[in-house]
Amino acid sequence: MFRVIRLLCALISGMIFCGMQALGSEEIPILLYHHINDVPANASRPMHRWSLSPEKFEAQMDWVFRHRFHPITMQQLIGHLKHAQALPPKPIVLSFDDGLKDHYSVVFPILKKRGFVATFFIITDSVGHSAFMDWEKILEMSGAGMDIEAHTVTHPNLADVSHEQARFEIFQSKSVLEKHLNKTVIVLAYPYGKYTQDVIAITKSAGYEGAVTLSGLNGGYLFRADQSYTLQRFAIEGQDNLDCVAHIKGFD
Ligand SMILES: [Zn+2]
Numbered sequence: 001m002f003r004v005i006r007l008l009c010a011l012i013s014g015m016i017f018c019g020m021q022a023l024g025s026e027e028i029p030i031l032l033y034h035h036i037n038d039v040p041a042n043a044s045r046p047m048h049r050w051s052l053s054p055e056k057f058e059a060q061m062d063w064v065f066r067h068r069f070h071p072i073t074m075q076q077l078i079g080h081l082k083h084a085q086a087l088p089p090k091p092i093v094l095s096f097d098d099g100l101k102d103h104y105s106v107v108f109p110i111l112k113k114r115g116f117v118a119t120f121f122i123i124t125d126s127v128g129h130s131a132f133m134d135w136e137k138i139l140e141m142s143g144a145g146m147d148i149e150a151h152t153v154t155h156p157n158l159a160d161v162s163h164e165q166a167r168f169e170i171f172q173s174k175s176v177l178e179k180h181l182n183k184t185v186i187v188l189a190y191p192y193g194k195y196t197q198d199v200i201a202i203t204k205s206a207g208y209e210g211a212v213t214l215s216g217l218n219g220g221y222l223f224r225a226d227q228s229y230t231l232q233r234f235a236i237e238g239q240d241n242l243d244c245v246a247h248i249k250g251f252d
Pocket residue numbers: 097098151155191192
């Protein structure tokens with residue numbers, strides 16, 4: 001039966017999942033979302049790929065609720081990982097990259113309605129510009145229990161910039177966020193999921209307790225104590241069905 005479901009899911013999503021291992025119960029799924037909005041039919045392929053409609057997103061959050069998952073923040077996950085803090089049963093992390101306007105206008109109300117928390121990774125130099133949330137909205141979300149963490153200053157590929165530039169991006173984004181939010185920022189999301197050993201070393205020296213990368217859906221995710229600076233996330237794409245993803249990855 002499981003084989004049939006897997007095949008069906010692969011067909012539906014257009015992706016090849018066969019051969020993936022189901023994960024153990026100690027591993028906690030970290031989902032990654034980008035745009036939650038309707039894109040026009042003539043939008044670019046990347047825009048279609050990284051945009052999930054509000055209806056689909058809400059249906060996915062209903063799925064999370066129905067399956068009795070308890071969304072937790074990255075702060076909670078790191079607290080558990082590094083300081084043995086207790087977590088609710090069936091934890092799951094919902095994370096959103098780039099600090100987009102629709103994270104406030106669409107995602108925030110859908111999460112609030114269900115009592116869910118999530119983590120939002122902010123590019124500090126983008127705050128307030130065109131497609132991005134301003135500080136007022138970010139502060140409101142932070143005040144409502146949402147976890148706000150760092151996604152660098154200008155969103156470069158950290159594996160591709162000088163040591164000095166990487167240092168600036170990693171240190172500065174943390175301090176700008178902390179100044180605005182009056183709270184400690186402990187997690188960094190590497191832009192494009194790219195990092196090097198030097199980037200990890202800088203991240204640690206800046207005082208972050210963990211960092212997230214990303215993986216395609218075929219890359220899976222892992223969650224172990226020694227991987228706190230390379231925590232992988234499932235990128236949910238526009239065509240994805242969470243039910244299928246969960247079956248394949250074995251976290252439902
Ligand atoms: Zn990003």
